[in-house]
Amino acid sequence: MDLTLINLFYLFIDSLKEWYVIIPAIIIGLIIGAIPGLGPANTLIILLPITLVLKVETALAFMVALYCSSRMGAGIPAILINIPGTAGAAATPLDGYPMAKKGMAQQALTLSFIASAFGGLLASIISIFALPYLARVAYYFHSVEMVVVMLFGVTLIAVVSSGNTLKGLIAGIFGLLIGTIGPDHIYSAPRATFGFLELFDGVPVVAALIGLFAISEALVMIETKSILTDTAKDRMLSRARWADTFEGCRMAAKRWWHIVWTSLIGLGVGVLPGAGAPIAAFVAYQQSRLFSKTPEKYGTGHPEGILAPESANNGVTSGSLIPLLTLGLPGGATAAIMLIVLQYHGIVLGPRLFIDKPQIPFGVLMAMVVTYLFMVGTILPLARYMARVTLVPTQYLVPIIVSFTLVGAFVPRAYIFDMGLALVFGVVGYIAQKTGYQTSAILIGIILGPYVERYFLRALRISEGDPMILFSSTIGNILWIFLILSLMLPYAVGKLRNRKIR
């Protein structure tokens, strides 16, 4: 099969015919994405028997739709109640929640849905045409380059703590140190586990996320009757209106270019093995603020602060499947389950697949395109009703948040210990929130800590301990220059602006 427009059109029609599995998968994906602790991987494992009895194209459409929609679902609680459904949505509440608190939850959700759908759609379309080239990207990124990519994410710590850099850095580096609890990446020697066997695998990110965001937020919420300010409440209490959804659409349309380039960041990061949605979202948020004309508005409910992480974490979805489709290497747990299903159906992934059954790899990406198109139609009308969650009085909301997110902490590893750990992180997060430390900086550190360590150690191991290896590759050095520029540019631009004002 050649990659002609007519063939792609037929593929598109074939994918459309799978609507009867795509729509239920979107609904399931949105629900599981919105519940911290659940994710597409464990849901697909539960639904594995169903995917095995379906014909392979249908099974793939189902899995892809569930995978994509769960990414979008994770942004919903992040915006409404400051609780990201997955680590990939950890940058979304930075601006989503402040916007919801202003009574603009409907607009914030619309921004998130449009960014997710169009960011994902664009990345999928590009992936279809650039599949062979994107597959090669992974070859050029080794430990050294990956260290710098991870450091791009780490610099977000400085960005989110722009109000008080010293406190932000303490929080972020504290998080990085927590992230390195557990075995080292060479000899698996346990470090700082407090004697708990459950920490020998490292700190579970879901428990940290639930504690730092959900539990700590619940402890703060107690102080008010509603999460909304009085003006915001009045605004929300007036009937749910379509006008607010359209306003969100207008905000997104005005910033269409922002969705385009941040989704490309997502696609680029997604292609790299070992990176993922959290890295993409952090890097996109950091870069978005860097190039924004109004960086001072970030963190206060800025539309671009929602668009950037959401389009990036959806751009990742197609990118992360490319190593699977082209090389047969699953880039994550969800891709690994897809690999199992494909193998069960007798399909061998790798370069040969493009000669023997090209409709499979291109069909997967086309199913993504169709899913994102369906997602816009199914979810956008729901924004006006979802936004009403912010009106629920905190005396009901707090117990529900605590009980259901604690349950979510248990789900990934089935350790009751993780529920207790979430409570500990909740108290730490509460102390941080009340005393002006950014909980998001701690979480960024916890998520990125293991990644930074892994690639840094690999690089050092190759060079037998010589740190100069970090500056030994051309791509790496270019990335270092970009990293230094992205750190210095905000100060330079700020100084220039101050001069102009004077």
Added chain:
Amino acid sequence: MMKDQKKKARGDELVLPLIALAFAIYYLSTIWDLTWEAQINGVLIGGVLIVLIFVFLFKIAAEYFRGDTSLRMEKLVSLDQHQIKRIGLILLTAAYVFFIQWTGLTLTTFLFLMAAMALLGVRSRLLMLGISIVLSILGYIFFIVLLNTRFPPGPVERLIERLF
């Protein structure tokens, strides 16, 4: 005393750095005898963290000795109505985590929701009961029946298993 009240209270801000400092020292103590590969990240990250914390402590100390700051803890250590509710909620959550291994997901969630709503001032007992029953049943259906998660079974789960 009045003069102290007017100064900016920054005692609360020391809590997190002190926790982080204690953790960093503990972390370094656990990697003391390990190979350099296991030590290097801890030493680098922990070292930077300790330096930053000391810079922060020095900054606060300088403000304190200049008389600009007091070390009162207004935000974290107060016994107002909200703080009592907060401590109550933390204790209830700890009890939830502790008892779930014996009482199971459904019953523990039901009891927790009832107790937490009562603590936070919900007056309508009927509403409390209704919400707790509906949500704990939903929790059972979603997490145990549909997702088949491995929560330790409690009396409700065992009873349902016997009945069906």
